[in-house]
Amino acid sequence: MSTTKSARAVALETLIRILRDGSYSNISLNNSLRHSQLSQADRNFCTRLVYGTIQYKIYLEYQLHDLVKTKLKEDYLLPLLLMSAYQILFLDKVPNRAAVNEANLLAKQFGKPHSTGFKIVNGILHALIRRGPVLPDKQDSVQYLSVKESVPEWLVQYLIANWGIERTNSILTSINLPAKNTVRVARVADFEEVIKKLTELGFEPEKSAIATDELVLARGGVSETSLFKDGKLTIQDEAASLAVSAFNFVGEEEVLDACSAPGGKTVQIAENLTTGHVTALDIHENKLRLVKQNADRMNVKDRVITKAMDARKADQIFEQGQFAKILVDAPCSGLGLLRRKPEIRYTKNLNDLTNLQKVQLALLDHLSGLVQAEGELVYSTCTIAVEEDEAVVKEFLKQHPEFELQAFKAGEIDAPDGMLKILPDSYGSDGFFIAKFVMRG
Structure with missing residues (x-):
């Protein structure tokens, strides 16, 4: 990528790839930034433009709908209009004149020879500035919330049905706040010394309210520090780190992480072991490379074994009762990650929840026999959907009466009934679900 490209370019x-090709926002953005020569300030601005535009896509499309009078034939036009509208409506520090001028320059840069795209862009953006933002009538609470918080109507209805209108308001407001920068400090590291060094580097660390080994940082960029490179800490969400802390480790156990990539929880398990091992499964060999890299960086590779396979076939490979503990961090809809991966809200639907439930139950069914008597099985997801969480637990217990839920404490949170549901507005973390089963002796 040319060094002359601006943050907006x-x-x-990045937005063209995400909207046209369905690329994941975080992966696409990371690739773009890695090949750019942007300063840290410009990288931050570019990141905000990408995530903000995706996050508020429904709202921005609603603002533009009545202003677009012609078919947008070139694939850069809609992303450019959305990105420019985001700056006009959300970024107070960007003057409207600058947003329009830069949009015109980009239209000329990205348009075909002799294209009149810049005239279309210029006209629409000036019309938006004159008119200002609009919203649907509040009488239709579903459409109003859908547009205002930029969430599909089916998801608004789903949240209201399960948590009521007030909690839905709170959840939707929460998911549009910036995601926290959180790190988990390695067990072998001196916690206070890590805090001291992060403070010296200007990260302004604060202790997490829910996870005893997590810190919340004031800014990103920690992966460039020696603390990260030397394995003193790793980037991990507060709620996600609680799944492993639900186990009661002795240190000598053989543990199975059934859906391990990219390896954050695998490494966390390994840090709790002394003579034991964790076997990390993933269906894709290339993803297991990430697990190995993480284990190497965090200095636990001697306790990690990787195997490329579908976890639903694990009972054909491993022996009955082979593992003292099994983590099933199951594939899910990701509805707890709407703050961190905003495009998820546009790619999922109700059918996905029931289809994924079948996969989740199949995983638990095939893996449950590998747990030894009185062993622990932890099921976790990064979704808040009842179909993928509580309903899976209920059906699994119905099919496997040899298991029962067991109370646990994860970080600072007690789960007396063996299940823990964290909504996005609970602590400002990812939405997450954890259930702990124990095999009856």
Whole structure:
């Protein structure tokens, strides 16, 4: 990528890939930034443009709908209009004149020869500035919330049905706040010394309210520090780290992490072992490379074994009762990650929840026999959908009466009934679900 490209040009290229090709926002953005020569300030601005535009896509489309009078034939036009509208409506520090001027320059840069795209862009953006933002009538609470918080109507209805209108308001407001920068400090590291060094580097660390080994940082960029490179800490969400802390480790156990990539929880398990091992499964060999890299960086590779396979076939490979503990961090809809991966809200639907439930139950069914008597089985997801969480637990217990839920404490949170549901507005973390089963002796 040319060193002359601006933050807006890099953001626009990224948005075109995301909106046209369905690329994951975090992966696409990371690739764009890695190949750019942007300063840290411009990287931050580019990141905000990409995530903000995706996050508020429904709202921004609603603002533009009545202003677009012609078919947008070139694939850069809609992403450019959305990105520019985001700046006009959300970024107070960007003057409207600058947003329009830069949009015109980008239209000329990205348009075909002799294209009149810049005239279309210029006209629409000036019309938006004159008119200002609009919202649907509040009488229709579903459409109003859908547009205001930029969430599909089916999801608004789903949240209201399960948690009521007030909690839905709170959840939707929460998911549009910036995601926290959180790190988990390695067990072998001196916690206070890590805090001291992060403070010296200007990260302003604060202790997590829910996870005893997590810190919340004031800014990103920690992966460039020696603390990260030397395995003193790793980037991990507060709620996600609680799944492993639900186990009661002795240190000598053989543990199975059934859905391990990219390896954050695998490494966390390994840190709790002394003579034991964790076997990490993933269906894709290339993803297991990430697990190995993480284990190597965090200095626990001697306790990690990787195997490429579908976890639903694990009972054909491993022996009955082979593992003292099994973590099933199951594939899910990801509805707890809407703050961190905003495009998820546009790619999922109700059918996904029931289809994924079948996969989740199949995983638990095939893996449950590998747990030894009185062994622990932890099921976790990064979704808040009842179909993938509580309903899976209920059906699994119905099919496997040899298991029962067991109370646990994860970090600072007690789960007396053996299940823990964290909604996105509970602590400002990812939405997450954890259930702990124990095999009856």
